[in-house]
Amino acid sequence: MHSTVFERRRPDARIIAESLAGSRLAPFWLDDLPERATLPALQGTANCDLAIVGGGYTGLWTALLAKERDPSRRVVLLEGKSVGWAASGRNGGFVEASLTHGEKNGETRFGDELDTLTALGMQNLDEIHATVESRGWAVDFERVGSFAVATEPYQVAELAAAHDSETELFFDADAMRAQINSPTYQGGLWSTRDTALVHPGKLAETLLTACLDAGVEVHESSPVLDLQAQRDGIELRLKNGARLGADRVALATNAFPSLLKRYRLHTVPVYDYVLMTEPLTDAQLASIGWQGRQGVADSANQFHYYRLSADNRILWGGYDAIYHFGGRIRPEYDDRRESYEKLASHFFTTFPQLEGVRFSHRWAGVIDTCSRFCAFHATAHQGRVAYSAGFTGLGVAATRFAANVMLDQLAGETTERTSLDMVTSMPLPFPPEPATYPAVQSVRWALDRADHNQGTRNLFLRTLDRVGLGFDS
Structure with a gap:
């Protein structure tokens, strides 16, 4: 079998060990935020017009957009732990226009409506960009595009074929290395418009502030055990005994087990691992170039994604995707030494000139993977409950689109969004364990x-x- 560049050019084990020594097991994005007081848990019995379960991007966007549509409605958001602690605070901060996990996946599954999905995805990203600018959100938002890079010769032709001289620009090996200096690069494709970068933690906290300012009632430490249909609405029962009645409910629990049992086999939680370097010195940054600050992903099935932070750290993640028997989600799974050592090895293969750089943080996050690798949407209880999940690691922007889908559905509206095959169809469920x-x-x-x-x-x-x-x- 053909060996990959990451096997042919392995760095010395000493370099890997020294780079990880002293790294903190915590998401950098959350560590980088100022402390704030925990919002109080829901107590007793209450009622609202719209209840939202889940305080990540999906839930926060749903709450904010709901208040924009109708400021008078009472919106209550329930988060089991703290807002943004899960995938929304652990991702790479790639704000991608694609709603279908890339063009190839979209063409395979939704070929007849791919043009529409592409346009809606770009519109969604443009609207996020406009919101950030008009509201003055300080979330380190950079509309810089992204590179898909070839690290093996066989990957080059597909990237070259996508060149259009306008928004998709191909670079051969020498030209690519002039952009970002890595000896692994065989070529690259710069998609100039369809990716922005953001500080994930700042985005979650800023969305929370916007929700609170709009009058959304947010309760942390409020895990929901189940929901039940009542004659006049939906009742949510919380772990602490509190109860919340709602006319409509949006479920935004993503990788965690759905409150709708019928959808519990439609996603599996897959662990993704990430490293963050200390800030690069001016000399270190000059040694790799990267003046355009684009996001980067390589082109293998097992791929890395990486980017610069605002203070010139390099986030380096991906490659390993680990599923644990039974779909278990446990804190101890966050610290997987072999995944971090593999990532560090691949990092120094890609940038050997950065030998001596240390990683300040290491962490893991759970991806809500579904069998079609992009989000699905569903309703239940005569349209009183809406549900979106299955983003499969490409949800920073797509969660806002999903929020609008759920709000359209809960309003009983037939829109361009709700009429999409991507919205009306469902992925195949995964088999139950032990399969x-x-x-x-x-x-x-x-x-x-x-x-x-x-x-x-x-x-x-x-x-x-x-x-x-x-x-x-």
């Missing part, structure tokens, strides 16, 4: 084999492609 674990491991093994075989997909992956379960990053 899920070996199935996920088989897909990981096959994708790794493809990366070691010039990208050639074996019979197993081709079969998954034919039945609509295939993945191509």
Whole structure:
């Protein structure tokens, strides 16, 4: 089998060990925020027009947009821990226009409406950009685009074919290395408009502030145990015994088990691992260039994503995607030494000139993976409950689109959004355990084999492609 560049150019084990020594097991984005008082848990019994379960981006956007649509409605948001602590505070901060986890995935699954989905995705990103500017949000928002880079020769042709001389610009190996200096690069494609970068923690906190200013009632430490349909609405029962009645409910729990049992097999929680360096010196930054500050992802099935922070740290994540038997989500899974060592090794293969740089933070986050690799949307209880999940790691922008979908659905409106096949159709559920674990491991093994075989997909992956379960990053 063909070895990858990350195997051919492994750095010395000493370099890896020294780089990780002293790193803090915590998301940098949350560590970088000022402390604030915890918002009080919901107590007793209350009623509202709209209840939102989940205090990540999906829930926060839903709350804010709901108040923009109708400032008079009473909106209550319930978060089980603290706002933004999960995926919304642990992601890479890539604000992508795509609603379909990339064009190829969209073409495979929604080919007839891909142009519409592409336009709606770009409109959604433009509206986020406009909101950030008009409201003066200090969230380190940079509309810089992103590079897809080839680290193996076989990946170059596909990137070159996407060049359009306008918004998709191809760079050969020398030109790519002049942009960002890595000996691993064989070429690259700069998508100039469809990606922005943001500080994820600042975005979550700023959305929270905007919600509170708009009159949304937000309760932290308020985990919801279940929901039940009543004659005149929906009742949410909380772990502490509190109860909240609502005319309408939006569920934004993403990777965590759905309060609607029928959808609990539609997502599986997959752990993604991330490193953040200390701030680079001027000399270190000059050694890699990167003057355009674009986001970067390489082109294998098992890919890395990386970017510069506002203070010139490098965030480096991806590659490993770890599923634990039973879909368990546990704090101890955050500290996976072999994943961090692998990421550090690949980092110094990509940027050998940065030997000696240390990682200040390491962390993990759970991705709500579904079988079609982009969000799905559903309603229940005669349209009183709406649900969006399954973003599969590309949800920073798509959560806002999902919020508008849920609000359209809860209002009983037929809109361009609610009429999309992407919205009206559902992905296939995953099999229950004990079948899920070996199935996920088989897909990981096959994708790794493809990366070691010039990208050639074996019979197993081709079969998954034919039945609509295939993945191509």
